[in-house]
Amino acid sequence: MIVVADNNCDPKSLQHALGKGAIEYEKFLESGDPEFGWKPPEDEWQSIALGYTSGTTSSPKGVVLHHRGAYLMALSNPIIWGMGEGAVYLWTLPMFHCNGWCFPWSLAAICGTSICLRQVTAKVVYSAIANLGVNYFCAAPVVLNTIANAPKNESIHPLPRVVHVMTAGATPPPSVLSAMSQRGFRVTHTYGLSETYGPSTVCAWKPEWDSLSPAEQIRLNSRQGVRYVGLEGLDVIDTKSKSPVPADGKAVGEIVFRGNVVMKGYLKNPEANQEAFSGGWFHSGDIGVKHPDGYIEIKDRSKDIIISGGENISSVEVENILYQHPVVFEVSVVARPDEKWGESPCAFVTLKSDADDSDKQRLADDIMKFGRSKMPAYWVPKSVIFGPLPKTATGKIQKHVLRSKAKEMGPVKKSRL
The missing domain is CATH 3.40.50.12780 (ANL, N-terminal domain)
Structure with missing residues (x-):
């Protein structure tokens, strides 16, 4: 029926x-x-x-x-x-x-x-x-x-x-x-x-x-x-x-x-x-x-492993930690080119509806600070990007799209350590 x-x-x-x-x-x-x-x-x-x-x-x-x-x-x-x-x-x-x-x-x-x-x-x-x-x-x-x-x-x-x-x-x-x-x-x-x-x-x-x-x-x-x-x-x-x-x-x-x-x-x-x-x-x-x-x-996923300075980083494990932040509604972490480490984690974040997003840089810094308190330093995203996440018709986040965006952003500079 x-x-x-x-x-x-x-x-x-x-x-x-x-x-x-x-x-x-x-x-x-x-x-x-x-x-x-x-x-x-x-x-x-x-x-x-x-x-x-x-x-x-x-x-x-x-x-x-x-x-x-x-x-x-x-x-x-x-x-x-x-x-x-x-x-x-x-x-x-x-x-x-x-x-x-x-x-x-x-x-x-x-x-x-x-x-x-x-x-x-x-x-x-x-x-x-x-x-x-x-x-x-x-x-x-x-x-x-x-x-x-x-x-x-x-x-x-x-x-x-x-x-x-x-x-x-x-x-x-x-x-x-x-x-x-x-x-x-x-x-x-x-x-x-x-x-x-x-x-x-x-x-x-x-x-x-x-x-x-x-x-x-x-x-x-x-x-x-x-x-x-x-x-x-x-x-x-x-x-x-x-x-x-x-x-x-x-x-x-x-x-x-x-x-x-x-x-x-x-x-x-x-x-x-x-x-x-x-x-x-x-x-x-x-x-x-x-x-x-x-x-x-x-x-x-084998394609989603981030290799930073020769160390393998699980994007899933980084995401699970960042989900604990009180303003994070959705997050997806991918590799971004890095001048010093080859690759470093880049977090794409959708904020909860009640989050104060008037100062995005302050929020990004706070999310990275939160990460440093919960995970190894080399896991912490060196860049945080806010906005809706691209998804398939079944609701899966399209990480290949995010990887392309991270690549287009160019490498993280050595000064951003």
């Missing part, structure tokens, strides 16, 4: 859409044949969908998915998340983003209800929770940030029921996870790519974590975790030797996948396929570590 949560759509906008070839959902259902006899594919390896990567680091590539993977992921999602029959699911996640992480198929499998939004805002999310019985939704970290920072007149506290939230993509800043928990949401952290049908690892909660401090719980829950039930192989391998890195939480390598919830390949792109499947693994391009308990943790 599909329900439209926002019925205040402008009639003129609706008529315009219909005039352009759109069709109302109920009319679409009426066009179906109730006597149609469904037949399974002759081969589970047959293609079921073609989606495109969002292009956050390079040009988008066509990802070809197969029936077997879609079926396994459709059932893995409810099993991993504990979704029972009749779950009420809110769509803040775009359905075109990796087929909605396979949740359209998952909801069909459990006879769930899909609540669709015309626009994702904190106000309508809280309204759907209050009025439509929503108890599950998936959202990128950028959406969680918006919900966590919603003003009192647009939010609900306490929530009328436990609302389960699955988030994936970039590691949610610990400050955002903490704020969501304080508002009553139960956040499950997952990780995956378009090439793995969406989330394919989960930071499974351990009962012994219940007795830990809130700060320690947040730290553990921000990891990418262990493999989904539908995924056969997951590891972190040394980028040179291709051997698994030790599970010490320190040795860095590339996260790799293997199994039935990995794509068939990129459409008409043999060179990309050869690189992606080198050595019999699917190579994610994400750099991470493996902890003694077997949980993996992303440190950065």
Whole structure:
């Protein structure tokens, strides 16, 4: 069943859409044949969908998915998340983003209800929770940030029921996870790519974590975790030797996948396929570590590592610290050319709506001072730029655009130390 949560759509906008070839959902259902006899594919390896990567680091590539993977992921999602029959699911996640992480198929499998939004805002999310019985939704970290920072007149506290939230993509800043928990949401952290049908690892909660401090719980829950039930192989391998890195939480390598919830390949792109499947693994391009308990943790995208004076800096770890600053709403850190160090961190920052931005230089200095109190000196951004961050249609920050902007700004001068 599909329900439209926002019925205040402008009639003129609706008529315009219909005039352009759109069709109302109920009319679409009426066009179906109730006597149609469904037949399974002759081969589970047959293609079921073609989606495109969002292009956050390079040009988008066509990802070809197969029936077997879609079926396994459709059932893995409810099993991993504990979704029972009749779950009420809110769509803040775009359905075109990796087929909605396979949740359209998952909801069909459990006879769930899909609540669709015309626009994702904190106000309508809280309204759907209050009025439509929503108890599950998936959202990128950028959406969680918006919900966590919603003003009192647009939010609900306490929530009328436990609302389960699955988030994936970039590691949610610990400050955002903490704020969501304080508002009553139960956040499950997952990780995956378009090439793995969406989330394919989960930071499974351990009962012994219940007795830990809130700060320690947040730290553990921000990891990418262990493999989904539908995924056969997951590891972190040394980028040179291709051997698994030790599970010490320190040795860095590339996260790799293997199994039935990995794509068939990129459409008409043999060179990309050869690189992606080198050595019999699917190579994610994400750099991470493996902890003694077997949980993996992303440190950065391989292209986002900043090399300053020969030292590797994780942009993600710098971002997580800067998110703790009281005026920072969003932040993305990339490499900027540096006359002395080769590269140095450059922070692009969006301020919270109530921040006093009358003196940008004072704010920039304060953010850098805050950084010096929380991280190694060579991690601290030497430049802070304010403004909205470029994003893809799925809400991911386009770091390649920011890297280009940082390069255009020219190198940091030696005097700026």
